[in-house]
Amino acid sequence: MVVAVAVIAAVIAMIPSGTKTLQATVIQNPVIGENPGNASAFTFSKTYDVTIKVITNNDKVVSGATVMLIGAGVAESGITNSDGIVTFSIRPSLGENVNEDHIKMTVKANGFQDYTDEDAITVYRL
Known part of the structure; x- marks a missing residue:
């Protein structure tokens, strides 16, 4: 039992304290x-x-x-x-018998936890 507590304490000590979180929003063509x-x-x-904007949990931009x-x-x-903004020019595609798909967005920045949105952009056939 003592060994298990020591292992857990060691693992917790390795987690960086104060790791900040961020969020990203598609502000043009979601x-x-x-x-x-x-x-x-x-x-x-x-x-x-x-166009995507990345900010901290305190609403500060992440460049x-x-x-x-x-x-x-x-x-x-x-x-x-x-300004925490990046713009992509994309030309999506849809496979046979696929009426809707999603584009996954992943954001990485030094000092922040990674951010992922599996359904950041929706692509569909009209």
Whole structure:
């Protein structure tokens, strides 16, 4: 029992104290839809600008954060500017018999816990 308590204490001591949290919001084009006509699988006909803002849990901007988008035919990575903003130009795609998909967003920044939103951007056929 004493050994177990010592192990737990050692593990807790290794957790960085004060690790800050952040959040990211898609502020431009969180939902993208197109009508492909009769196409079963298709790539969207145009490119969409998607803008993301990264802030701390105290509403301060996070510059230099790496933002990654993956899903619906998109695989992009970018760095937030001094305003905590990054913009991507994406051209999603949907597979055969897929009417809706989501683009996952992951954010990493030094001194912060990683942030993930599995459904950050919704892509669908009209």
